[in-house]
Amino acid sequence: MNLFGNLSWDALPWNSPLPLIAGAVVIALCVAVAAWVVLAGHLPYLWREWITSVDHKRIGVMYIALGLVMMLRGFADAILMRSQQAVAFRAEGYLPPEHFDQIFSSHGTIMIFFGAMPLTLGLMNFVIPLQLGMRDVAFPTWNSTGFWLTATGALLVNISLVVGVFSRAGWLPYPPLSELQFSPDVGVDYYLWALLISGVGTLVTGINFVTTILKMRAPGMGYLRMPMFCWTALASSLLIVAAFPILTATLLMLTLDRYLGFHFFTTAGGGNMMMFINLIWAWGHPEVYILVLPAFGVFSEVISTFSGKPLFGYRSMVAATLGICIISFLVWLHHFFTMGAGGTVNAAFGIATSVIAVVTGVKVFNWLFTMYGGRIRFETPMLWSLGFIVTFVIGGMTGVLLAVPPADFLLHNSLFLVAHFHNTIIGGVVFGVFAGIAYWFPKAFGFRLQEGWGVAAFWLTLAAFYAVFVPLYMLGLLGMPRRMQHYDMEMWRPWVLAAMIGVVLFGAAMICQVIQLVVSIRRRDLLRDETGDPWNGRSLEWATSSPPPQFNFAVTPNVAGEEPYWEIERRVIASRQNESGYEAIPMPRNTATGFVTGFFATITGFAMVWHIWWLAILGLVAAYAVFVWYAWRDVSEEEIPAEEVARIDQIHRKRRADRLARHSDAGESA
Amino acid sequence: MTTTIEAPALERHAAPYRLGRADGLATGHGEAGPASKRVVVAFGFWIFLLSDIVMFSAFFAAHAVLQTATDGGPTGRDLFNPTRVAIETACLLASSFTCGLSALATDARNHVWTQAALLVTGLLGLAFLSLEAQEFAAMIASGAGPERSAFLSSFFALVGLHGAHVSVGLLWLGTMMAQLFVKGFEPVIYRLICFNLYWHVLDIIWVAIFTVVYLIGEGR
Numbered sequence: 105m106n107l108f109g110n111l112s113w114d115a116l117p118w119n120s121p122l123p124l125i126a127g128a129v130v131i132a133l134c135v136a137v138a139a140w141v142v143l144a145g146h147l148p149y150l151w152r153e154w155i156t157s158v159d160h161k162r163i164g165v166m167y168i169a170l171g172l173v174m175m176l177r178g179f180a181d182a183i184l185m186r187s188q189q190a191v192a193f194r195a196e197g198y199l200p201p202e203h204f205d206q207i208f209s210s211h212g213t214i215m216i217f218f219g220a221m222p223l224t225l226g227l228m229n230f231v232i233p234l235q236l237g238m239r240d241v242a243f244p245t246w247n248s249t250g251f252w253l254t255a256t257g258a259l260l261v262n263i264s265l266v267v268g269v270f271s272r273a274g275w276l277p278y279p280p281l282s283e284l285q286f287s288p289d290v291g292v293d294y295y296l297w298a299l300l301i302s303g304v305g306t307l308v309t310g311i312n313f314v315t316t317i318l319k320m321r322a323p324g325m326g327y328l329r330m331p332m333f334c335w336t337a338l339a340s341s342l343l344i345v346a347a348f349p350i351l352t353a354t355l356l357m358l359t360l361d362r363y364l365g366f367h368f369f370t371t372a373g374g375g376n377m378m379m380f381i382n383l384i385w386a387w388g389h390p391e392v393y394i395l396v397l398p399a400f401g402v403f404s405e406v407i408s409t410f411s412g413k414p415l416f417g418y419r420s421m422v423a424a425t426l427g428i429c430i431i432s433f434l435v436w437l438h439h440f441f442t443m444g445a446g447g448t449v450n451a452a453f454g455i456a457t458s459v460i461a462v463v464t465g466v467k468v469f470n471w472l473f474t475m476y477g478g479r480i481r482f483e484t485p486m487l488w489s490l491g492f493i494v495t496f497v498i499g500g501m502t503g504v505l506l507a508v509p510p511a512d513f514l515l516h517n518s519l520f521l522v523a524h525f526h527n528t529i530i531g532g533v534v535f536g537v538f539a540g541i542a543y544w545f546p547k548a549f550g551f552r553l554q555e556g557w558g559v560a561a562f563w564l565t566l567a568a569f570y571a572v573f574v575p576l577y578m579l580g581l582l583g584m585p586r587r588m589q590h591y592d593m594e595m596w597r598p599w600v601l602a603a604m605i606g607v608v609l610f611g612a613a614m615i616c617q618v619i620q621l622v623v624s625i626r627r628r629d630l631l632r633d634e635t636g637d638p639w640n641g642r643s644l645e646w647a648t649s650s651p652p653p654q655f656n657f658a659v660t661p662n663v664a665g666e667e668p669y670w671e672i673e674r675r676v677i678a679s680r681q682n683e684s685g686y687e688a689i690p691m692p693r694n695t696a697t698g699f700v701t702g703f704f705a706t707i708t709g710f711a712m713v714w715h716i717w718w719l720a721i722l723g724l725v726a727a728y729a730v731f732v733w734y735a736w737r738d739v740s741e742e743e744i745p746a747e748e749v750a751r752i753d754q755i756h757r758k759r760r761a762d763r764l765a766r767h768s769d770a771g772e773s774a
Numbered sequence: 775m776t777t778t779i780e781a782p783a784l785e786r787h788a789a790p791y792r793l794g795r796a797d798g799l800a801t802g803h804g805e806a807g808p809a810s811k812r813v814v815v816a817f818g819f820w821i822f823l824l825s826d827i828v829m830f831s832a833f834f835a836a837h838a839v840l841q842t843a844t845d846g847g848p849t850g851r852d853l854f855n856p857t858r859v860a861i862e863t864a865c866l867l868a869s870s871f872t873c874g875l876s877a878l879a880t881d882a883r884n885h886v887w888t889q890a891a892l893l894v895t896g897l898l899g900l901a902f903l904s905l906e907a908q909e910f911a912a913m914i915a916s917g918a919g920p921e922r923s924a925f926l927s928s929f930f931a932l933v934g935l936h937g938a939h940v941s942v943g944l945l946w947l948g949t950m951m952a953q954l955f956v957k958g959f960e961p962v963i964y965r966l967i968c969f970n971l972y973w974h975v976l977d978i979i980w981v982a983i984f985t986v987v988y989l990i991g992e993g994r
């Protein structure tokens with residue numbers, strides 16, 4: 105028995121310079137940042153205001169920060185893959201197969217679970233309570249715990265870069281390749297524990313949002329008055345609640361196979377590996393809609409605001425959202441038409457899949473009609489939305505092509521498929537997140553993002569997207585399979601090189617985004633949003649100040665109409681009255697529960713990967729201790745006195761009244 | 775004599791498309807504003823339980839697929855002991871009953887009876903668990919462990935998952951009883967509601983296991 109399980113010095117990548125150097129640089133960076141935080145005395149502030157915060161706005165921002173960092177990390181993988189293929193024509197390239205396989209696996213895993221998911225969850229966290237007129241979500245401490253469990257998963261995946269290896273079985277670990285027999289090292293175990301832990305975090309967050317949206321809305325905020333983003337967030341959260349347990353169950357089964365010799369998916373003992381494929385896609389297809397539905401919501405908000413019109417066909421939009429929510433559970437088999445379930449089954453799933461495209465089409469027309477006859481302002485959020493409409497329609501159409509079983513037999517697992525899902529995920533989810541960030545950034549921080557660099561980032565991203573993925577579509581049609589470490593087909597070469605150029609453009613786009621952030625922070629006084637409503641918005645989040653006070657709304661808003669904020673504003677203009685009935689507001693107290701749980705989850709996960717059983721048990725016992733410690737505390741809320749609420753609110757009201765005065769003066773003189 | 779018929783108050787209810795409770799009076803419904811904390815907590819916990827049921831159904835599905843994949847090894851008919859399973863079931867159903875009694879005692883804010891009912895619930899749960907442990911140990915000793923065949927893998931995983939839930943429930947129960955003893959009803963009142971929901975759901979899942987795993991398994 106070894107005290108450290110299977111862990112030894114050999115786990116470090118001594119003889120492969122690339123991960124060693126990359127790992128060393130990342131560790132040095134982390135140490136440097138940590139040292140700066142401590143030495144400059146920021147630690148108490150970070151601890152009090154962020155790490156232990158249960159404020160949904162702070163948690164949302166942390167989710168988005170995590171997602172952006174992980175997206176950069178995943179992009180590094182993308183550069184490696186594209187450049188390897190660019191040089192590996194009739195040659196071995198610079199990445200040996202066992203590295204290349206880890207890189208495409210970690211790219212997909214990181215981008216979906218630790219890039220896209222945190223970004224969408226972050227937006228939902230920040231926006232839902234503000235749009236529905238609440239003080240916080242239903243379970244603030246669980247919200248923080250969910251975030252820290254997600255961060256745990258991200259950390260474990262990144263630890264595998266240095267200590268040991270990552271999975272070589274793809275972003276969905278298909279057996280039998282992922283079974284112990286064919287993947288005896290710790291790679292798949294890192295994958296499993298990272299996803300089991302972060303999956304619990306996501307599930308908790310989904311439950312939280314469903315409860316929040318269904319049970320905590322402000323008075324008057326009936327279902328059919330909810331902003332579209334909240335509807336899509338609700339649908340997405342319902343999908344999380346219904347789908348993520350399937351992911352957890354499936355991965356648990358694989359874990360049991362690998363750790364305790366079970367035979368769920370093994371080739372021996374009567375195991376059934378197609379069951380894994382079925383189960384994982386019963387989660388996987390809903391997952392793509394978990395990601396894209398909130399993005400649809402963002403576009404609905406942005407397009408309506410920047411067209412100066414209410415959303416066209418609001419109710420059909422709600423119906424379409426819920427329709428997608430349900431149908432997305434009925435199409436999973438399109439991911440393995442080639443299983444050979446027979447013509448009838450394949451046809452049924454093919455048709456069900458195409459129906460989703462019809463429902464999505466309803467949404468596209470609604471966005472178009474919202475713009476029709478509107479006064480469109482082409483600011484960054486709107487640019488992302490327009491880019492989305494064009495791009496996503498193409499992705500949907502290639503999806504419909506793949507939904508035709510005979511066509512899919514040819515295109516399955518080719519680069520055409522890869523292009524399809526990047527088309528929908530980048531053109532849909534990523535554009536949506538960028539639109540959302542540009543749109544709500546002023547709300548979160550009190551100043552706008554600088555426009556010029558944002559516009560540059562948009563156009564570069566758009567160009568980069570087509571430069572990378574049109575070649576991949578072509579390569580797919582030319583028969584190039586996904587995940588090739590090297591190749592020797594002459595006719596593929598030009599397209600592979602073209603895609604490489606696209607990656608360079610992507611890099612430039614990201615640099616623009618970083619510059620935009622830096623420039624905006626430096627010029628924040630010029631970009632300041634005094635009024636709380638920089639865009640002439642239409643929903644409730646614009647009624648409070650930017651950034652909103654901890655309690656969001658000084659007085660719980662009373663909603664009367666589909667676009668409640670416009671109502672409030674009109675009434676304020678009419679009366680210019682000040683609110684009088686301030687009351688003390690009880691707010692949930694900060695707690696370290698989430699952070700500490702994440703800490704012990706990291707230890708337990710790491711210990712399980714390396715079979716350090718005593719440490720795993722210690723981690724679990726500690727987690728139980730945290731639970732008891734939390735359950736035992738006496739005071740869970742603290743009260744903000746009425747005078748303080750009044751003081752904060754008066755400042756905001758004064759600024760707003762000034763603006764309204766300017767507004768109506770301008771109106772009268774015009 | 776004339777009767778004046780008042781028009782119904784329409785301002786707030788004019789919208790014909792309103793979903794949810796039409797009276798709009800109960801909080802947490804329609805336009806009536808946020809629900810009480812009790813409703814929010816119980817509702818959230820219900821959603822969690824639903825998600826838990828989804829997780830169980832994945833294991834049920836796996837068991838359904840693998841029930842006949844015995845790989846030449848023992849079948850359910852060879853392995854299951856109906857008497858023991860019957861006693862296990864009786865223990866669990868009885869514990870659900872006593873758990874319900876504890877809820878009544880809690881409503882009456884009766885400390886002694888609440889604690890007594892919870893204690894009996896916990897003891898019955900413990901009896902269930904030890905019977906299950908015996909069953910597992912006997913099967914493994916006879917060479918019919920989870921690594922024997924896919925059928926047994928899915929059996930141990932599904933029944934074991936339920937057992938793990940019962941164990942976690944007992945840990946929770948013990949902690950809560952201690953807290954109730956030290957601090958009284960105030961801080962645990964919602965948690966007691968949640969525990970009741972949890973325990974009953976485990977019962978329902980056991981009924982499904984009893985049917986799908988043991989009854990159908992006996993017949994194979």
Ligand code: HEM
Nearest residue numbers: 392396438439457461500503504506507516517525528529
């Ligand atoms: C508009 C309707 C859509 C249709 C008809 C559609 C259809 C399909 C089909 C048939 C496949 C399987 C192809 C194969 O494996 O051979 C597929 C794969 C995929 N799609 Fe879509 N899709 C649609 C929208 C989306 C959206 C919105 C997303 C994401 C936000 C998405 C993400 C994916 C992913 C991630 C995969 C496969 C990943 C893998 O195999 O590793 N799709 N799609």
Ligand SMILES: [Cu+2]
Nearest residue numbers: 389436438439
């Ligand atoms: Cu799909």
